[in-house]
Amino acid sequence: MQRKVDIIGGGLAGCDAAWQLAQRGIDVRLHEMKPHKKTPAHNSDQLAELVCSNSLRSDRISNAVGLLKEEMRRMGSLVIEAADATQVPAGGALAVDRELFSGYVTDKISGNGKIELIEGEVTDLGAFTPDGTVIVASGPLTSDALAQSIQAVTGEEYLHFFDAAAPIISAESVDMGQAFWASRYDRGSDYLNCPMDEQQYKVFYDALVGAQCAVLKEFDMDGAQVFEGCMPVETMAQRGYETLLFGPLKPKGLTDPQDGKRPFAVVQLRKEDAAGSMFNLVGFQTHLKFPEQKRVFSLIPALRNAEFLRYGVMHRNTYLQSPKLLDTRYRLKKRPNIRFCGQITGVEGYVESAASGLMCGVYTAAELMEEDIDVLDRYTALGALGEHVAASVSKDFQPMNINFGIIEPLGQRVRGKEQKNTMIAERALEKINTYAEKHGIN
Ligand SMILES: Cc1cc2nc3c(=O)[nH]c(=O)nc-3n(C[C@H](O)[C@H](O)[C@H](O)COP(=O)(O)OP(=O)(O)OC[C@H]3O[C@@H](n4cnc5c(N)ncnc54)[C@H](O)[C@@H]3O)c2cc1C
Numbered sequence: 001m002q003r004k005v006d007i008i009g010g011g012l013a014g015c016d017a018a019w020q021l022a023q024r025g026i027d028v029r030l031h032e033m034k035p036h037k038k039t040p041a042h043n044s045d046q047l048a049e050l051v052c053s054n055s056l057r058s059d060r061i062s063n064a065v066g067l068l069k070e071e072m073r074r075m076g077s078l079v080i081e082a083a084d085a086t087q088v089p090a091g092g093a094l095a096v097d098r099e100l101f102s103g104y105v106t107d108k109i110s111g112n113g114k115i116e117l118i119e120g121e122v123t124d125l126g127a128f129t130p131d132g133t134v135i136v137a138s139g140p141l142t143s144d145a146l147a148q149s150i151q152a153v154t155g156e157e158y159l160h161f162f163d164a165a166a167p168i169i170s171a172e173s174v175d176m177g178q179a180f181w182a183s184r185y186d187r188g189s190d191y192l193n194c195p196m197d198e199q200q201y202k203v204f205y206d207a208l209v210g211a212q213c214a215v216l217k218e219f220d221m222d223g224a225q226v227f228e229g230c231m232p233v234e235t236m237a238q239r240g241y242e243t244l245l246f247g248p249l250k251p252k253g254l255t256d257p258q259d260g261k262r263p264f265a266v267v268q269l270r271k272e273d274a275a276g277s278m279f280n281l282v283g284f285q286t287h288l289k290f291p292e293q294k295r296v297f298s299l300i301p302a303l304r305n306a307e308f309l310r311y312g313v314m315h316r317n318t319y320l321q322s323p324k325l326l327d328t329r330y331r332l333k334k335r336p337n338i339r340f341c342g343q344i345t346g347v348e349g350y351v352e353s354a355a356s357g358l359m360c361g362v363y364t365a366a367e368l369m370e371e372d373i374d375v376l377d378r379y380t381a382l383g384a385l386g387e388h389v390a391a392s393v394s395k396d397f398q399p400m401n402i403n404f405g406i407i408e409p410l411g412q413r414v415r416g417k418e419q420k421n422t423m424i425a426e427r428a429l430e431k432i433n434t435y436a437e438k439h440g441i442n
Pocket of ligand 1: 052142
C-alpha cells in the first residue's frame with residue numbers, strides 16, 4: 001500500500017489531518033488553493049484561517065465543545081496546540097489572536113519535512129491515482145470545480161450547497177406538562193406537539209415579526225433560490241397573522257388531550273436521533289439572530305426553558321449527505337481510498353472541523369501502516385461526532401455542533417445539568433486516556 005496521502009484543503013480539518021499523518025511518519029501532499037484563489041470568506045494567505053469569530057468557544061469540560069477540545073488536546077491536535085499557544089483572555093472561552101494562530105499552524109506545517117505544501121486549486125478528484133489515498137478537506141465553501149468533481153463521485157443528490165436548518169433543542173428541556181405526543185388525524189404519536197391558545201399565539205407572532213435577522217453575507221446570496229423552497233418562518237409570518245396557522249403551526253387534525261379540543265396553534269417537534277434526546281422544530285428554518293431565536297421561540301409555552309443545541313441557520317454551506325456515503329472512519333463507502341473531513345462531512349464549527357480532521361488522520365495513518373485501530377465510540381465527544389457523520393438517523397441530515405445530546409447518556413439519573421455533564425465528560429476523558437495509551441498516541 002502507498003504510504004503517501006494527498007489532502008485537499010489547508011483549513012482547520014486539513015491541517016490537523018496532515019499533522020496526524022506526518023507525526024506517524026507518513027508523507028503528505030497538502031493542496032491549498034490560497035493564495036492564488038480564495039473563497040469569498042477567506043482573506044489571509046495563511047493556513048488554518050479562522051474566517052469569522054476568533055473564539056473556539058467554551059473551555060469548560062461541562063460544556064460539550066470544552067470536552068471536545070480537551071479530548072483533542074490529549075490526542076495531540078495541532079489546532080488545539082496552536083490555540084493554547086496563541087490564546088487571548090476571553091473568560092471561560094478559548095479565544096485566540098487569529099493572525100498568531102494561523103501563523104503557528106502554518107509554521108508547523110511548512111516546517112515539517114513529511115508535509116509538502118502544494119499551492120493551487122484541485123479541480124478533479126480523478127487527478128489522483130485510483131489507488132492513492134486522498135482526503136478531501138475543502139470546507140463549506142469548496143470551489144465550484146472541485147464540488148462538481150465530488151458530485152461525480154458521490155452522486156449529485158448527495159452534495160448540498162446550502163444549509164437551511166431549523167433549531168434543535170434537547171428533549172429534557174421541553175416542559176412535558178405543556179406538550180403532547182400525537183400525529184395528525186390519530187395516525188400514531190410520532191410528534192411532540194406544543195399547543196398555544198390565541199393569546200399565546202399573538203404574543204409569539206408579534207415577537208416573531210419584530211425580531212432581528214442575521215445579516216446575509218454577499219456569498220450567501222448564491223443560495224437565494226433555496227429560500228423559495230425553504231422559507232424562513234419569520235418571512236412566512238410577515239405575510240400575515242394567519243399564514244403560519246396554515247403552515248408550520250397548523251393545528252388541523254390534532255386534539256389536545258388536556259381539554260379534548262383543537263388548539264389554536266401547534267408547533268410540532270420531531271425526534272432528531274434514535275434515542276429521542278433531541279428534537280427539531282418542524283418547519284422552523286430561520287435566519288433570526290441566535291439570541292432572538294432563543295427569546296422568540298421560548299415564548300412557545302412548552303419551550304419556555306428550551307435548551308438550544310443548535311440554532312437555525314441559512315447560509316452557504318457545502319456538505320455531504322454523509323450518513324449515506326461515509327463510514328465511521330470518514331471513508332467513502334464505495335471508494336474507501338477517498339476520505340472526507342471537516343465541515344464538508346456535516347460537522348459544524350471550527351473545533352468540530354478540526355476534530356474530524358484529527359480522527360480522519362489517525363484512522364488513515366493506522367490503515368496505511370496496517371495497524372489495528374478501534375473506532376472511538378459515542379462515549380466520547382470525538383466518537384459522537386464520527387457517529388453523527390456516519391450514522392445519524394435524522395431524515396434531514398444537517399451539519400451539527402458537538403453537544404451532549406449526541407454523546408451516550410450516563411444511564412443513571414443525576415441532579416443538575418452541570419453535575420451530569422461533568423460526569424459524562426470525566427467518563428469520556430478516561431476513555432480517551434485508555435484509547436491514547438492503547439494506540440500509543442502522545
Ligand atoms: C462565512 C463563514 C463563517 C463561519 N464562522 C464560524 C465561526 O465564527 N465559528 C465557527 O466555529 N465556525 C464558523 N464557520 C463554520 C466552520 O467552522 C468553518 O468554515 C471552518 O473553517 C471549517 O473548517 P474546514 O477545515 O472544514 O474548512 P476551511 O477552514 O474552510 O478550509 C478549507 C480550505 O480548503 C481550501 N480549498 C477549497 N477548495 C479547494 C480546492 N478546490 N483546492 C484546494 N484548496 C481548496 C480553502 O481555501 C480553505 O483553505 C463559518 C463558516 C463560514 C462559511
